[in-house]
Amino acid sequence: xxxxxxxxxxxxxxxxxxxxxxxxxxxxxxxxxxxxxxxxxxxxxxxxxxxxxxxxxxxxxxxxxxxxxxxxxxxxxxxxxxxxxxxxxxxxxxxxxxxxxxxxxxxxxxxxxxxxxxxxxxxxxxxxxxxxxxxxxxxxxxxxxxxxxxxxxxxxxxxxxxxxxxxxxxxxxxxxxxxxxxxxxxxxxxxxxxxxxxxxxxxxxxxxxxxxxxxxxxxxxxxxxxxxxxxxxxxxxxxxxxxxxxxxxxxxxxxxxxxxxxxxxxxxxxxxxxxxxxxxxxxxxxxxxxxxxxxxxxxxxxxxxxxxxxxxxxxxxxxxxxxxxxxxxxxxxxxxxxxxxxxxxxxxxxxxxxxxxxxxxxxxxxxxxxxxxxxxxxxxxxxxxxxxxxxxxxxxxxxxxxxxxxxxxxxxxxxxxxxx
Amino acid sequence: xxxxxxxxxxxxxxxxxxxxxxxxxxxxxxxxxxxxxxxxxxxxxxxxxxxxxxxxxxxxxxxxxxxxxxxxxxxxxxxxxxxxxxxxxxxxxxxxxxxxxxxxxxxxxxxxxxxxxxxxxxxxxxxxxxxxxxxxxxxxxxxxxxxxxxxxxxxxxxxxxxxxxxxxxxxxxxxxxxxxxxxxxxxxxxxxxxxxxxxxxxxxxxxxxxxxxxxxx
Numbered sequence: 183x184x185x186x187x188x189x190x191x192x193x194x195x196x197x198x199x200x201x202x203x204x205x206x207x208x209x210x211x212x213x214x215x216x217x218x219x220x221x222x223x224x225x226x227x228x229x230x231x232x233x234x235x236x237x238x239x240x241x242x243x244x245x246x247x248x249x250x251x252x253x254x255x256x257x258x259x260x261x262x263x264x265x266x267x268x269x270x271x272x273x274x275x276x277x278x279x280x281x282x283x284x285x286x287x288x289x290x291x292x293x294x295x296x297x298x299x300x301x302x303x304x305x306x307x308x309x310x311x312x313x314x315x316x317x318x319x320x321x322x323x324x325x326x327x328x329x330x331x332x333x334x335x336x337x338x339x340x341x342x343x344x345x346x347x348x349x350x351x352x353x354x355x356x357x358x359x360x361x362x363x364x365x366x367x368x369x370x371x372x373x374x375x376x377x378x379x380x381x382x383x384x385x386x387x388x389x390x391x392x393x394x395x396x397x398x399x400x401x402x403x404x405x406x407x408x409x410x411x412x413x414x415x416x417x418x419x420x421x422x423x424x425x426x427x428x429x430x431x432x433x434x435x436x437x438x439x440x441x442x443x444x445x446x447x448x449x450x451x452x453x454x455x456x457x458x459x460x461x462x463x464x465x466x467x468x469x470x471x472x473x474x475x476x477x478x479x480x481x482x483x484x485x486x487x488x489x490x491x492x493x494x495x496x497x498x499x500x501x502x503x504x505x506x507x508x509x510x511x512x513x514x515x516x517x518x519x520x521x522x523x524x525x526x527x528x529x530x531x532x533x534x535x536x537x538x539x540x541x542x543x544x545x546x547x548x549x550x551x552x553x554x555x556x557x558x559x560x561x562x563x564x565x566x567x568x569x570x571x572x573x574x575x576x577x578x579x580x581x582x583x584x585x586x587x588x589x590x591x592x593x594x595x596x597x598x599x600x601x602x
Numbered sequence: 603x604x605x606x607x608x609x610x611x612x613x614x615x616x617x618x619x620x621x622x623x624x625x626x627x628x629x630x631x632x633x634x635x636x637x638x639x640x641x642x643x644x645x646x647x648x649x650x651x652x653x654x655x656x657x658x659x660x661x662x663x664x665x666x667x668x669x670x671x672x673x674x675x676x677x678x679x680x681x682x683x684x685x686x687x688x689x690x691x692x693x694x695x696x697x698x699x700x701x702x703x704x705x706x707x708x709x710x711x712x713x714x715x716x717x718x719x720x721x722x723x724x725x726x727x728x729x730x731x732x733x734x735x736x737x738x739x740x741x742x743x744x745x746x747x748x749x750x751x752x753x754x755x756x757x758x759x760x761x762x763x764x765x766x767x768x769x770x771x772x773x774x775x776x777x778x779x780x781x782x783x784x785x786x787x788x789x790x791x792x793x794x795x796x797x798x799x800x801x802x803x804x805x806x807x808x809x810x811x812x813x814x815x816x817x818x819x
Contacts, residue, residue, distance in 0.1 A: 426616045432718030433622035
């Protein structure tokens, strides 16, 4: 809700908005004074010290002062702008030293704009606020106090002279509401204008919004990457640790079987052997779900053929891909195909399925088509939901076309520049 | 227990498994001439003095991807008489195809789990040493699931495919007959039909060729 919308509301006079506006206007007085003192002080210090290096340093620090004042002002604007003003500043890369961080902030256009705002605040805004809010508040207070004042002494109000409490009371009743209305709207309009000015000068510009968007996308991509690395680490850990030990165990048990005479002890060892093998098979299946080795070693096509081979359904694989794609894209595509085939097997009642993959216009396009009953969706509960999120982070899309009665056609697209 | 003593070079990067394998082979009466932990050392010791059989892991240092397979291919190219048994943690015919590309028998591809079945494992080893081809039943099962409609195998009947699949596991006719509950004569007939349909000439090791045709799809 903006001050303008609040002003337009029929409930404006009985809402908290007039009081918020007063608060905003009154607090701008100390802020404005503080700003102009800091700026003048810094300028004076800079001028005095300019023969030595410190003065120049102080002058270059001006945008930083602006940024600091801007930071406080954005917070103060929360009084009348419910959504507040989002910061126009870029995130400072964590790798920079403290000095580089300061320089980064100083060179931002947003810091210069904030400096400009601090100047406007210190020179124009606060006197205007003080005048409007001050006159309004004084008028209201005197009107409110009229019965008390008129009781003690004679009181001149415009064309009238009030000299009894009764007359003061009549004045209050006659003019109090009128003054309240006029002053509330006046204060609201001025506060709204000041807040709009603050938003225009301290808020993000179009290109800054776009930069924030790009930052967001990059951080999501980093997250996907981190996820991928972590999966690879877990896979390697399982492979080099647990799996090897289990294989070692089956070997030892195999040797023990040879040594033991026929009997109950041998039977138990045989049983232990088959249990260890079952554990190994389970583990192998789990590892495949985490990060399939074939994908890492031989790429998407080989890995997709593996999944196709494991599927109980006849699956045709037609892939025309260059040797290797970036690992996060390979992984996303692999899990899409793997999940899609699992869904086809479970729900589609299909007799045949086709997986096709190619690169067109620097996009990886994968389609999975079956001849089943259709009616599939990407809604909750299907394992595809998480994959959509993952693709999204890579800038890709997943579309399912599945009319009732079939056929179902799943199409995944993901931008992939092979140079990267 | 084996009838002869094979000279073996073992390549496996996990110390635990290397020692386990070595002790199994040792007890079976084979000579583990060298046990190494990476592909480069494997190539070096094999070139220095060729053994009867090389047993190698797929994944080894430094890259932990398919160094073992590449070493196997190199050995096959330089010294084709050495039998090669590849042990893998995974069922993955992507590995198998790269192994079979340059090969005409004397090769094996087994899951590591099989080593625990000591007797069967030693049998497979013998077959590889004799120039046979041994492929893990699990891999064979996957390959059977992907039956292509256009390859040379299209001419075979389902029964003949079954026989061929068992041949790929390295079984002899008697064992196939037992598995399929038919007479050995019936198996011989199927095998003859398979050779004929795949146009395999006399003189070559037709059994090996048939299996390779099968595995290549």
